[in-house]
Amino acid sequence: MVSETGAAIDKMAESLGRRAVRRAPLGQRTTYRVGGNVALMVEATDEATLSECHLALRAAGSTVPVLVVGKGSNMLVSDSGFCGLAIWLGGEFAAVEITDTTVIAGGAVGMQALARQTAAGGLTGFEWAVGIPGSIGGAVRMNAGGHGSQMSDVLRRARVFDLESGESVWIELAELATGYRRSAIKDTDVVVQAELDLARCEPAAALEMVGEVVRWRLSHQPGGLNGGSVFKNPPDDSAGRLIDATGLKGLRIGTAEISRKHANFFQSDRNGSADDVKSLIEKVRSLVHEAQGVELEPELRMIGFGHPKAAAGQASTSTSTSTSSTESGSRPSDSRYREDP
Numbered sequence: 612m613v614s615e616t617g618a619a620i621d622k623m624a625e626s627l628g629r630r631a632v633r634r635a636p637l638g639q640r641t642t643y644r645v646g647g648n649v650a651l652m653v654e655a656t657d658e659a660t661l662s663e664c665h666l667a668l669r670a671a672g673s674t675v676p677v678l679v680v681g682k683g684s685n686m687l688v689s690d691s692g693f694c695g696l697a698i699w700l701g702g703e704f705a706a707v708e709i710t711d712t713t714v715i716a717g718g719a720v721g722m723q724a725l726a727r728q729t730a731a732g733g734l735t736g737f738e739w740a741v742g743i744p745g746s747i748g749g750a751v752r753m754n755a756g757g758h759g760s761q762m763s764d765v766l767r768r769a770r771v772f773d774l775e776s777g778e779s780v781w782i783e784l785a786e787l788a789t790g791y792r793r794s795a796i797k798d799t800d801v802v803v804q805a806e807l808d809l810a811r812c813e814p815a816a817a818l819e820m821v822g823e824v825v826r827w828r829l830s831h832q833p834g835g836l837n838g839g840s841v842f843k844n845p846p847d848d849s850a851g852r853l854i855d856a857t858g859l860k861g862l863r864i865g866t867a868e869i870s871r872k873h874a875n876f877f878q879s880d881r882n883g884s885a886d887d888v889k890s891l892i893e894k895v896r897s898l899v900h901e902a903q904g905v906e907l908e909p910e911l912r913m914i915g916f917g918h919p920k921a922a923a924g925q926a927s928t929s930t931s932t933s934t935s936s937t938e939s940g941s942r943p944s945d946s947r948y949r950e951d952p
């Protein structure tokens with residue numbers, strides 16, 4: 612029997628025609644390189660394509676979950692995949708315009724590339740972003756940060772396409788309700804552009820700072836297959852410190868292991884299983900709670916878990932099945948979470 616969502620996806624595939632790819636690899640587009648397929652994938656190169664997605668979603672009813680894919684650096688896709696529509700941004704959403712100290716970057720632009728470009732162009736304020744392997748769109752949505760800075764320090768406004776209404780509007784920073792790794796942006800909102808407010812400086816000084824961030828990350832964070840910080844830092848503490856203090860570095864479940872370099876990074880083996888990573892996350896949450904009395908909250912976005920009928924197709928590399936909740940995320944990427952120096 613075809614589920615309600617499955618029927619709605621069939622309808623959407625029909626109305627999107629050649630724009631949509633069925634059973635497209637999704638886990639392989641993440642920096643973890645584990646997890647299954649998505650039922651339907653559209654590469655949106657302009658707002659007209661997003662309008663088509665809006666119309667297809669509306670025609671199909673409200674049962675199809677949506678995932679905006681950036682660089683896949685902060686998400687874990689279940690082994691059974693994601694039974695919904697994934698939108699991958701490219702084309703005009705990868706453009707950057709710089710006028711004096713104002714930078715307008717498309718949602719698909721990479722944070723690391725933009726950090727290098729702005730520094731080389733004599734702009735300061737965005738050097739820290741060389742440490743974030745995600746896209747501008749994903750970084751706005753989760754108010755990504757590092758090295759004492761975050762998106763909301765430089766973001767003036769974001770242009771958001773609402774897949775529910777089919778309209779796009781500029782939203783000022785104050786209305787985005789940004790906080791520590793969060794904002795008011797919903798799963799059905801696509802961040803198509805962000806306007807940043809930087810300052811002038813000597814290119815050499817900004818590039819030196821970019822180099823410092825890259826060196827710091829190489830010495831403090833692991834490479835390999837991972838999705839960056841698994842948990843958010845609790846107020847006035849650090850998830851990495853708490854996991855380390857619980858003695859969990861090196862703990863392994865199946866193909867997933869806690870990094871011995873940084874305890875808040877969980878590594879996957881090549882051809883590993885997303886469900887092993889998920890089991891490790893649950894185990895660590897419970898052990899840290901028992902030992903430290905702190906309830907850690909995942910920063911990693913969990914996609915397609917909790918949908919036993921997520922018949923999006925199995926990943927070619929994994930064998931197990933999934934458990935837990937649906938969410939959205941980001942675009943393909945380097946084979947490692949960390950950018951090579």
Ligand code: EPU
Pocket residue numbers: 742756757758759831838839840841842843844849850851852853855872873874875910
């Ligand atoms: N620590 C340990 N053991 C560990 C790891 C860390 O004791 O295994 C201690 C460190 O010694 C330090 C403290 O925990 O005293 C904090 O560690 P670190 O300086 O590595 O920073 P973090 O809080 O773990 C945050 C961001 C990172 C970002 C770095 C650098 C979060 C959840 N993580 O890490 O962001 O790169 O600061 O600014 O906010 C990401 O969001 O994916 C990410 C990697």
